[in-house]
Amino acid sequence: MISMADTDNYYDLTIIGGGPVGMFAATYARMHMAKTQIIESLDTLGGQVSALFPAKTLYDIPAYYQTTGKELIENLTEQTTAFKPDVFLGETVTSFSQTELGFEIKTTKRTTYSKAIILACGIGSFEPRKLRVASAAQFEGTKLHYFITDPSIFAGHDIAVAGGGDSAIDWALELAPIAKSVTVIHRRDKFRALESSMTKLEQQDNVSLLTPYTIKDFAQTSTDKLAVTLQKSRETTQEVCDFDDLIVNYGFTSSNNLIESWGLEMERHEIKVSEKQATSMPGVYAIGDTAYKEGRPALIASGMGEAPTAVNNALLYVYPDRRQPAHSTELMLKYKQ
DSSP, X not given: XXXXXXXXXXXXXXXXXXXXXXXXXXXXXXXXXXXEEEEOSSXXXXXXXXXXXXXXXXXOSTTOSXXXXXXHHHHHHHHHHHHOOEEEOXXXXXXXXXXXXXXXXXXXXXXXXXXXXXXXXXXXXXXXXXXXXXXXXXXXXXXXXXXXXXXXXXXXXXXXXXXXXXXXXXXXXXXXXXXXXXXXXXXXXXXXXXXXHHHHHHTOTTEEEETTEEEEEEEEOTTSOEEEEEEETTOOOEEEEEESEEEEOOOEEEEOHHHHTTOOOEETTEEEOOTTOBOSSTTEEEOGGXXXXXXXXXXXXXXXXXXXHHHHHHHHHHOTTSOOOOSHHHHHHHHHO
């Protein structure tokens, strides 16, 4: 016999993935008063948008002529936080299995339980390409950064940004107005970033470019600076530059091997879903870039539209006799009551 205590240990919905689509799914679930948790493998909400292109201008977000990735995540975070789902960061789901009440979910930190699951995993797990320098690990999180969650901590600092793609240049542009100086280090003379971004960067008085250089080593100085040893490409001569912080953006590696191990029907390395966003496993739904539908465009807007469909159908699965109001006005009246 199932006790009320057993039921209380279960979330109604678990959203796996804390990117824009997962955040909105959690918001909409909480509008329904569903007991909801978000599990995100990164140390911050925002997923790929926060990690890969926070300063990039986006033109395909409904209701915005244009916005940046950073602004989008800030607004979504404010909205999501207002509805108070439980949020677990820096935690990766390794497996889940069916139970009498729903699912047992195992993560890298704990075991948790949920009556239904919504997968919003994007392209799968991804992590930054790290510097292959022996001394790197001891400076990670203090003077060496692969993610930026709070740009204000770099105010008044001499900063080096390593990388030549859009994300690296976006961060250089984002930090230039508050930093004392920004030095962009790239192993080639030619950058991969948008020409318009490079033009903006070159117009900044406190920004300089160091090319073609690679980072060979670094150490802490007596004045608490980071002494970065640089070597010019195809040459043996080296030079040392001092910075307060080094931000490395060499891109990310992604893998959906973990997702493929969950036993769901796949199509082109994505999770095949029905019109209800249901996967091949009852009680499990998928939305966003991790979900496969023929003809589906890989846009944030597409995933946002799929989130309410998945939430409504997941809650209908959990509570088949409960009518699910669909409109936000009706939902908010119920939520406030």
